[in-house]
Amino acid sequence: MNIAFFLIPKKEVVYLNIYATMRQALERMEYHRYSAVPLLDDEGKYVTTLTEGDLLWMLKNTPDLHFHNTEKIRLTDLNYHRKNEPISIHAEMENIITRAMEQNFVPVTDDKGIFIGIIRRREIIEYCAAQLLGKKN
Template sequence: MNIAFFLIPKKEVVYLPIQSTMRQALEKMEYHRYSAVPLLDQEGKYVTTLTEGDLLWKLKNTPNLNFHNTENIRLTEIPFHRKNEPISIQAEMEHIITRAMEQNFVPVTDDKGIFIGIIRRREIIEYCASQMFAPAAN
């Protein structure tokens, strides 16, 4: 099954430009209650996924950094601890199951690398369950 069926389009996805500040990320993630969001460059290409852990490690490892001065830290200054590779819209569902085991969502790009949306772990699990419990063909 093609993954386009499960795609949540970019216009419905919370994401941030890589040029955003740490404070903007903290506030957006808190508002939407997300633990991770995709980061995009100026051309709309997927760069990486920012996680709460990335933000916490930056706070912990930066002397005198507190919530109020996070507006001075660009996301480009934050070390990312995981690289969530995107998958092409041309991929088949079976190719992304292993990725979903390690991340809440899988970023999806078009043939030019432009971010077009995500597939959430929930939809992947629902697909797998439907395959496992589907009635056997006679």
């Protein structure tokens, strides 16, 4: 089965520009109650995934950094502890199951590396469950 069936398109995904500020990221993630969001460059290409952990490590390891001055920190200044590799829109469902075990969502790109959406872990689990239940019947 092609993964396009499970794709949540970019227009429905919360994401940030890699040049956004730490404060913008904190506020957007809090508002949407997300623990991770994709980061895109100015051309719309997927760069990495920002996680709550990345933000917490920056707070912990930066002397005198408090919420009120996070608007001075760009997301490009953070160290990212995990690189969630995107998959091509042409990938097969079986190819992304292992990625979903390690991340909340899998970023999807087109042939030019442009971010076109995500596949959430939930849809992947539902697909796997349906396959297992179908084989038992």
